[in-house]
Amino acid sequence: MRKGKEVMNCIVEFPAKEILRNLVTARYNHHAKRIFIACPEGLVPVKTASQRYRLFKKKKICKSCGRIGTVARLESSEQKGRITYYFNFYCVEEDRYILMTKDHILPKSLGGRDSLSNYQTMCFPCNSKKADRIISERVKKAFLCMDCGKDTFSSKEYYSLNDPIWKSICTKDERGGMLCLSCAQVRLGRKLVEEDFKPTKINLKNPVVLSFMGETSAQVLG
Numbered sequence: 082m083r084k085g086k087e088v089m090n091c092i093v094e095f096p097a098k099e100i101l102r103n104l105v106t107a108r109y110n111h112h113a114k115r116i117f118i119a120c121p122e123g124l125v126p127v128k129t130a131s132q133r134y135r136l137f138k139k140k141k142i143c144k145s146c147g148r149i150g151t152v153a154r155l156e157s158s159e160q161k162g163r164i165t166y167y168f169n170f171y172c173v174e175e176d177r178y179i180l181m182t183k184d185h186i187l188p189k190s191l192g193g194r195d196s197l198s199n200y201q202t203m204c205f206p207c208n209s210k211k212a213d214r215i216i217s218e219r220v221k222k223a224f225l226c227m228d229c230g231k232d233t234f235s236s237k238e239y240y241s242l243n244d245p246i247w248k249s250i251c252t253k254d255e256r257g258g259m260l261c262l263s264c265a266q267v268r269l270g271r272k273l274v275e276e277d278f279k280p281t282k283i284n285l286k287n288p289v290v291l292s293f294m295g296e297t298s299a300q301v302l303g
Contacts, residue, residue: 092155093120097170100153101138104129104168118166120155125166127155133183136200137170143181145207148172150181172204180205188215227255228264238262240290241279262289 107113108129115126141150150170157166171178184203187193203211224234233239238261247256250268266273275294284290 090157092122092125092157092166093118095153095155097137097141097151097153100168101134101170104131104134105138108134118155122157125155125157127166127168131167132195132197132200133170134168135197136183136202137181140202141170141181142202143172143204143207144184144201145203145211148174148179148181148204148207150202152178154178182208184208184211224259226261226264227258228260228267231261231264233259233261236261237287237289239283240287241281241283242273242277243279246277262293 103116104127107116113129115128117124118127137150142148150172152171152173153168154171155166156169157164159165170181172181173179182203182205184201185193185195186199186201189195193199221232221234224232224239226233231238239259240262242265246269250260250265251258260268262273269277273293278284278290278294284294
């Protein structure tokens with residue numbers, strides 16, 4: 082398994098419950114920065130300061146699908162000649178190891194905080210699906226009309242106006258947003274005409290926009 086450019090090697094397995102109890106107890110009851118684990122490589126140090134360990138001790142079950150992390154694998158990675166030891170936790174299904182992850186309920190990119198109250202346990206497949214869904218929701222939000230909230234993507238009102246027209250109806254901060262055709266005309270104070278649109282494919286392949294541009298442009302540029 083790879084994590085960035087690190088190569089992670091599994092050394093030994095333990096029951097997750099036992100390891101989590103030892104890690105969290107050492108950290109929060111005895112203020113120990115690390116514990117030593119006996120393994121084929123000898124006694125190796127594992128840092129206890131990980132919010133993942135606190136989360137998994139309380140919540141071992143994937144919030145989405147219900148998979149349970151029952152196995153703790155002592156793993157190591159090497160960067161710049163330095164070996165680091167740590168635990169990852171897995172659900173095992175038919176000899177297949179599924180990584181359990183710490184997920185931000187409210188993503189950091191949307192203002193979510195690094196705190197236990199904003200964490201939930203998710204298996205790697207479910208976490209990946211959530212990331213894809215968030216990206217999809219962001220894209221959808223980018224197509225909402227800034228004035229009325231209409232979904233311009235679903236209504237096929239995505240278009241490109243000539244720069245002077247667009248700049249005349251939007252502030253500098255708004256120029257990366259969207260307006261439905263009705264709100265664009267309200268701001269402009271008149272109906273949009275063919276000369277207001279750029280002769281680009283995004284306009285020429287959109288039947289809604291073509292109704293404003295007329296058949297001549299479609300025949301010449303399409």
